[in-house]
Amino acid sequence: MTEPLSRSRFAIGGMDCASCATKIDTAVRRLPGVNDARVSVAAGTLSVEHAPTADLAALQRQVVRLGYTIAPIAGRPSGPGAAAGQAHEHKHEHGAGCHGDHGHEHSHAHGDDHDHGHGDGGAHRHAETSAGTPAGLHGHDHGPMTGPWWRSPKAQLTIASGLALVAAYAVGLMLPQVQEWAFVVAMLVGLVPIARRALAAAFAGTPFSIEMLMTIAAIGAVIIGAGEEGAAVVFLFLVGELLEGVAASRARASIQSLTTLVPKSVRLEDPSGVTEVPAESVSPGQVIVVRPGDRIGADGVIVEGDSTINEAPVTGESTPVAKGPGASVFAGTINADAVLRVRVTAAAEDNTIARVVRLVEEAQETKAPTERFIDRFSRYYTPGVVAVALLIAIVPPLVLGGAWSDWIYKGLAILLIGCPCALVISTPAAIAAALSAGARRGLLMKGGAVLEDVGKITAIAMDKTGTLTAGAPVVTDIVGIDRTEREVLASAAALEAGSSHPLAIAILARAKADAVAVPQAEGAKAVPGKGLSGTVGGRSLFLGSPKAATERATLGSDAGAALSALIEAGKSVSVLLIDDAVAGFIAMRDEPRPDAVAGVAALKSAGVTPIMLTGDNARTAAAVGEMLGMEVRAELLPEDKQRIVRELQAKGETVGKVGDGINDAPALAAAHVGIAMGGGTDVALETADAAVLHGRVLDLAGMVRLSRDAMRNIHQNIAIALGLKAVFLVTTVLGVTGLWPAILADTGATVLVTANAMRLLAWKPR
Incomplete structure (x- = not known):
């Protein structure tokens, strides 16, 4: 039985060009027990895949003889013969993320169908450079370029x-x-x-x-x-x-400068009070207190407080985001307004910034x-x-x-x-600079090969829900029949109060935004497969699907025409009845992201044809596609999306697939480049080749242009290098x-x- 391979990583000092990397790569590969070696000039690292019994001390001596300094990158030792302090990890495959089940307090029959998916990246290890080289190992003139x-x-x-x-x-x-x-x-x-x-x-x-x-x-x-x-x-x-x-x-x-965004210390809350401790010492589950103006010291979830968060250091988003209890926050972002209590969800080595840095270095x-x-x-x-x-x-x-x-x-x-x-x-200098520039703007690409391929994309297949749209329905229309719009909204919100269903959340959010007073409903309950019923102010209320509503009341011709128009627009409509008479409609739809129209237009101007592939119903998908001006394929199963990607490739297209990395795994795998769309730690980084951290459609065109700019830069560099040599020859x-x-x-x-x-x-x- 073949013994499992281990991987060790080292920080290399004084490695400043590709020829340096080539010498180290060649020397290390010749050593007994070494299966593979990867050297990054940009990151200053050496990653070695080797047998557990390989002599890593000899490897370090070999690198030092070449004139460089070397230090193990601290990690989790594994495998026999793992030297103390050396970073090892057994080579293994990462699985895809998992789906979460969402419970609802009430059952709804409002009649919309969404293709939701949530990717979850795999676990990542953190690499931290140890302070020095092994005893007796000294570099020569190729010392590390740190300090002045x-x-x-x-x-x-x-x-x-x-x-x-x-x-x-x-x-x-x-x-x-x-x-x-x-x-x-x-x-x-x-x-x-x-x-x-x-x-x-x-x-x-x-x-x-x-x-x-x-x-x-x-x-x-x-x-x-x-x-x-x-x-x-x-x-x-x-x-x-x-x-x-x-x-x-x-x-x-x-x-690496991204890591300086995370504060060195945080205010940790424990039974004895609030104390200041090093940021790297906090663990998931602990609660930290973040004062106004402070940087948040860890990824976490707000448990108390409402404030606006400046996320520009992490996502590049210039507009501060309002967040309250239950909202996720990222290490390195800035709390603007009020004191927050945040429950930590990731250790320092696995926070958003550390993951971005690690992914770019890899x-x-x-x-x-x-x-x-x-x-x-x-x-x-x-x-x-x-x-x-x-x-x-x-x-x-x-x-x-x-x-x-x-x-x-x-x-x-x-x-x-x-x-x-x-x-x-x-080539490597341009690729390293491009990968770094992209990462600082929320555009992650897993290596130079992906960077090259992104610029070659001629067609891009995109999900609707969560990619082109925000991934959650919002109230788009309130139609009053024999009640005012505010009365219709207030009555509907009264029935939905306390529900966690996405449509209920949309109605309650609209009531809050419009400052509508929500009365107390009595006897509110779910009517299985139909909607909700209850009593408000002595009147009987029912909120449900058009089909269920017409079983209880008769729609007039005007009301019927208004309802048909909303349904034809691809919206999910809830009908409100008061005392078995039609009071009004509330229409909802998962609307396109604010930058979706501009993002699709930018892709077209870059010569990339966008196509929507969605499992959503055809009417809703067609309505969104018409708004965005793009081709639509709807009511698709995962295998259908993969088949369409293959068909596009057969026509000679270089295809990119944008999705959540989980529901669309077959299509992502089939495409030339799979791109995950999401925010921060929720992005399915393990599944896709690249990721757009901001979740902005415009960034897809930005990623294509970055790739093309990088390739143009590489061609310029090659021309300079060979041209000068030819002249002087x-x-x-x-x-x-x-x-x-x-x-x-x-x-x-x-x-x-x-x-x-x-x-x-x-x-x-x-």
Whole structure:
């Protein structure tokens, strides 16, 4: 029997470009017991799938030899041989969420049919970086870029190399006879750590690393008497690496900065009173007190108090939301008006912000198709560059009688020009920035492959209830026949008082909004399959479906026409009878979200065809579809939705499916991209490929545009990386440029590509 695999995660310091990730990936995969490895430059993490008996201490030593720092990410140890403090988890599949049953105090027969569904994400573990590296393990010049950039080991090495270069120039001016040796010494200050990393990478399976190319070029420069240029090239290389590190740190911090939104402490209520405790110490079930103006320290449910909550830090929604007892609140949001007592529903490591950060980091460990292609290309590209440089160095002198020093110099310049840094970072930098920018605006995508696929969508199948609509009915019309509208509403609300049925909630909410006084009903009871009955002010009342009402009273022609018009509009109508005479109608419907019309229009303008797929009745669905201007397929079972998705794909469409991730699991699985629509912790993140946390229809078009903007950025980066190399390749062979411009071209291209990718961090939906 094959023993189960475990997964461990580590924080890597000093990993600032894709070539760094490639070296670590290659070295780790060669170790015994390692089944798979995923490295994220953006998150600064290494995730390893391995046998429980694998020697993780040897793995850490291998990474340190490459010049990086490594620390286990704390988690739940599991499996034999799990070292203390190391993060392990057995590999397993997550199931879909569950359905909740909703009880109703009264039975209704108001005649509407909704396709409700509630997704529930699976459980997530939290990763927290431990404070240090294992005993005896020390990184080299690739220390982590934390704190001010000038304090990092990389910056200190760069500064030392620069000072050595200046000192060599000074020595050369005073003692010209030792100038060449002074530059050799200056070069060695920066080259020794680079060469050490090059050798470690070579022994670990990456012989053609950027450090190896740099080492060969620098040593070659000394051999042909160009020590001054060799020292300058080493310094410029270190400057380029430092700039990469600063840019990578900025990208990494962009998503991690979300964690700073959660306060460090909360006011915990217990039998002895209210005390201030660390936020990470509270557990589900405990109650915290949140004062006006404070950030909420945990996900939870309000148990006492009414206030408006500013959710912009989490969802991006600019308008504060009014919330009271029973409403959910998220960690990091701001309580505006009144004191709230909140029952905690999630530990600190599983709150909304922690889940978002974790999902983005895990997504950044998954490579996009373009990134995988670039990785494969670079494996052949770099050896090819070495071969070309070697041919340029030896063929002209041997065949054409050229000067050896001139052509070796050109060959060394070609080596530097061919460094693949700018090329291999062109894709992951843009993807990491795009994933981070999307997450900060409530658009979650599970990896670069999903990011690419979203932009290719040409048709998008969408649920009605809870996706295009708010998911709960509201009162749209009140028609008085022989009573005023306020009297009709008051009488209906009297019968519905205390009910938790969605239609009852809608009627009571409308009465509250219109400030209608609700009288006390006597003897209120459910009439099975028909409606509700009771007495108010000595009069007999009945509220029920049109069919049940016509069994008790006769509708006049005007009343019948009004009722038919409401039903034709796809609304659920309740008829109110007072003393067995028609008093009026109350019509309700699950209305489109406020941004649904604009969202559907934005999808169309992006070249995406929206289609409504719903299990709701055809009349209601058609009415909503007409309001939104989109094609409708109604009264569908889950297998029908899957079949329609397959039909669209057969026509050549790239299909996205938007739903709750539970009722629509077959269609979500069949689509090219499954997108969960919801809010905060209720989103079905485990089922879908992507999620819109705000629940806004407009954000679907925003997600498509973010994907396309990211792919445009990637293509620009590739053009910059290859274009500059092509130009300097020609000028070097022609003798116009040499070693200095060559390294400037490589460093410049890397900086330009990184800076261009970082523009995506400021992305905003149009």
